[in-house]
Amino acid sequence: MNVTMSQALYMALAFPALVFAALTVTVKNIVHAAICLIGCLLSIAAIYVGLHADFIAAAQIAIYVGAIAILILFSIMFTHDVSGKQMSHLNRQAVLGVFVALALFGSISFFIMNTSESQFTTNFQGQMALPPKTSLMAVGDVLYSENASTPYMVPVEMASFLLLAAVVGGIEMAKKKEDEV
């Protein structure tokens, strides 16, 4: 496999994503871990831009970095765990966990490398000359189309209702109760 221009670009973007993902898991300080998670999410957003998924990249930055990561940082501030300061940040089955994760990565990579390239690309080779739609139009065509082949209008509304219910439930769970000491 000779390295092309785009592959070199992906490698340059993939490296920080991988390093930040590793740091998120291994670093001892939880606030540093949250910062590394933000770095990993931003690197992945950059890869999305490279894959012409600009809407997903914007959503990744707005939702993951802007909302979820900030929410995680706030929760870290709310739950300052004094009892855990002396303990290790790893649990008892840490060694076993490393082996399980390695085995998982090995088996997934094995199947990826053994899937022949033709299975993915040859079927679509003739159609690749289509004029590129923007990612936002492509997503909108699927999610809000009026033809019956992509009936995703109701699931979109259900997802938005799920999000609303989750927000209300999260506030209800996290707020201070009257009868609580």
Next chain:
Amino acid sequence: MNYLLLILGAAIFSFGVLGALTLRNAIRILMCIELMLNGANLTFIATASQLPDPGLAQSMVVFAIAIAASETIVGLGAIVAMYRAKGWVTLEQFSLLKW
């Protein structure tokens, strides 16, 4: 097919599994679940870029992001509630629902 991005997605997913299996703090485990979801989303987008119409696969990622946001909100709400009740967020010590 861009194998590099699929391997990267698998690696990020495996880092998430590693953290979810080995870490103690509940918020860090939630962060590792986010890593896993991002690895899966990256695989979706990398595969979508090979298709003539990437809209369907990218729409699935939109759903995945919405559900991931809901999951994080509920998880963090539960963690803050547990912290109010117990004073720690170490997952190994939670035995309230254990037989």
